[in-house]
Amino acid sequence: MARTEISVVICVYTEDRWEDILAAVKSVRAQTRPALELLLVVDHNPALLSRLESEYRNHDRAGPGPSVRILANAGPQGLSAGRNTGIAAAEGTVIAFLDDDAVAEPDWLLHMASAYSDPHVMAVGGRTVPAWASGHRPVWFPEEFDWIVGCAYKGLPTGRTPVRNVLGGNSSFRRTAFDAVGGFAIGIGRDGDKRPLGCEETELCIRLTRALPDAVLLIDDRAVIHHKVPAVRERFRYFRRRAYAEGLSKARVTHHVGVGKGLETERHYTTRVLPAGISRGLGDAVRGRRGGAGRAGAVVTGVLLAAAGYAVGTFRARKDSSPDWVVQAPSGAALGTAAESPPGITPAARRTATGPDDSFLVGADPATTPSGYGPATMRRT
Numbered sequence: 001m002a003r004t005e006i007s008v009v010i011c012v013y014t015e016d017r018w019e020d021i022l023a024a025v026k027s028v029r030a031q032t033r034p035a036l037e038l039l040l041v042v043d044h045n046p047a048l049l050s051r052l053e054s055e056y057r058n059h060d061r062a063g064p065g066p067s068v069r070i071l072a073n074a075g076p077q078g079l080s081a082g083r084n085t086g087i088a089a090a091e092g093t094v095i096a097f098l099d100d101d102a103v104a105e106p107d108w109l110l111h112m113a114s115a116y117s118d119p120h121v122m123a124v125g126g127r128t129v130p131a132w133a134s135g136h137r138p139v140w141f142p143e144e145f146d147w148i149v150g151c152a153y154k155g156l157p158t159g160r161t162p163v164r165n166v167l168g169g170n171s172s173f174r175r176t177a178f179d180a181v182g183g184f185a186i187g188i189g190r191d192g193d194k195r196p197l198g199c200e201e202t203e204l205c206i207r208l209t210r211a212l213p214d215a216v217l218l219i220d221d222r223a224v225i226h227h228k229v230p231a232v233r234e235r236f237r238y239f240r241r242r243a244y245a246e247g248l249s250k251a252r253v254t255h256h257v258g259v260g261k262g263l264e265t266e267r268h269y270t271t272r273v274l275p276a277g278i279s280r281g282l283g284d285a286v287r288g289r290r291g292g293a294g295r296a297g298a299v300v301t302g303v304l305l306a307a308a309g310y311a312v313g314t315f316r317a318r319k320d321s322s323p324d325w326v327v328q329a330p331s332g333a334a335l336g337t338a339a340e341s342p343p344g345i346t347p348a349a350r351r352t353a354t355g356p357d358d359s360f361l362v363g364a365d366p367a368t369t370p371s372g373y374g375p376a377t378m379r380r381t
Contacts, residue, residue: 004093004094004113004116004117005036005091005092005093005094006033006035006036006092006093006094006095006096006109006112006113006172007035007036007037007038007039007086007090007091007092007094007095007096008028008035008037008038008039008066008095008096008097008098008109009039009041009083009086009087009090009095009096009097009098010024010025010028010038010039010040010041010097010098010099010100011041011043011073011079011082011083011086011097011100012040012041012042012043012045012048012052012100013042013043013044013045013048013082013100014045014048015045015047015048015051017100017101018051020100020101020102020228021040021052021100022055023103024098024099024100024101024102024103024104025038025040025068026103027098027103027104027105027108027225028065028066028098028104028109029065029066029068030065030106031065031104031106031107031108031109031110032106032107032109032110033107033109033110033113034065034066034109035065035066035092035096035109036066036091036092037066037067037069037090037091037092038065038066038067038068038069039068039069039071039086039089039090040052040068040069040070040071041071041072041073041082041083041085041086042070042071042072042073043073043077043078043079043081043082044072044073044077049070049072052070053070056068056070069089071085071086071089072085073085074088075186076186078186079168079184079200080183080184080185080186080200081184081186083097083168083183083184084183084184084186087178087183090175092175093174093175094112094113094116094172094173094174094175095172095173095175095178096109096112096171096172097168097169097170097171097172098169098170098225099150099169099170099225099227101227101228101230102128102169102170102225102226102227102228103225103226104170104224104225105224105225105226107222107223108126108223108224108225109223111126111220111222111223112124112126112172112220112223115160115218115220116174118216120214120215120216121174121215121216121217121218122173122174122176122177122208122212122215122216122217123166123171123172123173123174123177123205123208123215123217123218124166124171124172124217124218124219124220124223125163125166125167125170125171125172125217125218125219125220125223126167126170126171126219126220126221126222126223126224126225127152127170127219127220127221127222127223127224127225128150128151128152128167128169128170128224128225128226128227129151129152129224129225129226129227130146130149130151130226130227130229131226131227131228131229132229132234133228133229133230133231133234134231134234138234139290139291139294139295140236140291140294140295140297140298141234141239141295141298142154142277142281142295142296142298142299142302143277144273144274144277144299145239145243145298145299145302147246148233148238148239148242148243148246148302149227149229149233149242150167150169150227151227151229152167152221154273154277155269155272155273155276156219156221157219158221159220159221160218160219160220160221160222161218161219162216162217162218163217163218163219164202164205164206164209164217165201165202165204165205165206165217166201166205166217166218166219167201168200168201169225169227170223170225170227171201177208177212177215180208180211180212181204181207181208181211181212183204184200184201184204185200185203185204199246199249199250199252199253202250202253203253205217206253236298239298239301239302240301240305243301243302243303243305243306243309244305244306244308244309245309246306246309247305247306247307247308247309247310247311247312247313248309248310248312248313249309249313250306250309250310250313251309251310251311251312251313251314251316251317252313252317254314270303274299274303277295277296277299278296278299278300280292280295280296281293281294281295281296281297281299282296
């Protein structure tokens with residue numbers, strides 16, 4: 001079997017994260033299982049592009065690890081187009097994505113690469129741990145809502161487990177996955193400084209498993225990254241905004257993929273995981289433990305705001321008959337609306353570029369699980 005060669009893509013957009021970007025790059029170059037290459041995709045910021053080119057021009061091969069390539073986002077502003085630019089330029093058989101404000105543990109790529117020994121595996125995600133700016137979790141912040149800050153949340157399955165979708169800031173995909181279904185959809189996720197939308201990974205993964213029914217998508221909680229949570233995102237105001245935006249995003253996804261697939265994880269999450277979180281919070285409050293009542297209240301608030309966002313998003317989607325977004329080939333060409341089945345991407349189209357937590361995961365049903373993923377690592381939901 002041919003060796004798995006991994007290209008790592010980091011999308012960047014602001015000089016305010018300069019030190020974070022350098023730290024992310026350093027963590028990739030220090031992997032025990034070296035990447036083939038590291039691509040930094042700059043989202044419509046010429047000053048940052050020039051600064052990064054200068055930073056890595058003279059020591060492209062300094063120290064261990066892969067060389068660093070700097071690219072300009074060849075599509076419209078936003079995370080999805082930036083990722084598609086990276087996909088188009090990447091040379092690896094697997095493409096991994098890391099957030100620009102995160103650092104990967106040394107064995108991150110080692111654990112991801114090992115899963116691809118199974119030819120059915122088309123995507124592998126890892127566990128994202130919050131690195132709070134204050135040095136500790138806010139006492140009111142429930143672990144069940146760590147997806148608010150782009151991290152793994154309480155209630156996820158453990159081990160190496162089949163899932164519905166991976167988290168984009170800590171994920172990898174086979175090149176052939178993009179050949180089959182195109183790139184990330186344009187217009188669904190984050191775009192500059194607009195409302196903190198998401199779910200572009202959810203939509204892509206659902207599209208992938210529909211096109212390739214035998215595809216296996218995994219989470220391996222040994223593939224760990226540490227994601228920086230700035231002080232502004234530790235505040236209840238951001239918690240409220242992000243919960244509402246998640247509802248809007250989920251409505252846009254279900255409008256195209258259907259409620260059944262679009263909300264299969266959320267049903268388990270809202271009927272089992274969240275009630276347990278409320279119960280724990282109230283129990284801590286009764287015992288006089290600090291933050292218990294606040295956590296219970298935050299869970300209830302988050303549910304209500306996400307539901308409100310979903311209702312508003314559903315109403316808008318039904319009222320507006322125009323496409324919410326388009327599926328884009330990694331080369332940057334539009335393939336049609338997300339509701340359509342895009343054609344495959346030819347090898348030539350991959351190379352035409354000139355220069356992506358807020359998703360939910362689901363434990364697979366053991367009755368339909370491919371061989372090699374037994375009950376010991378499975379959780380029925």
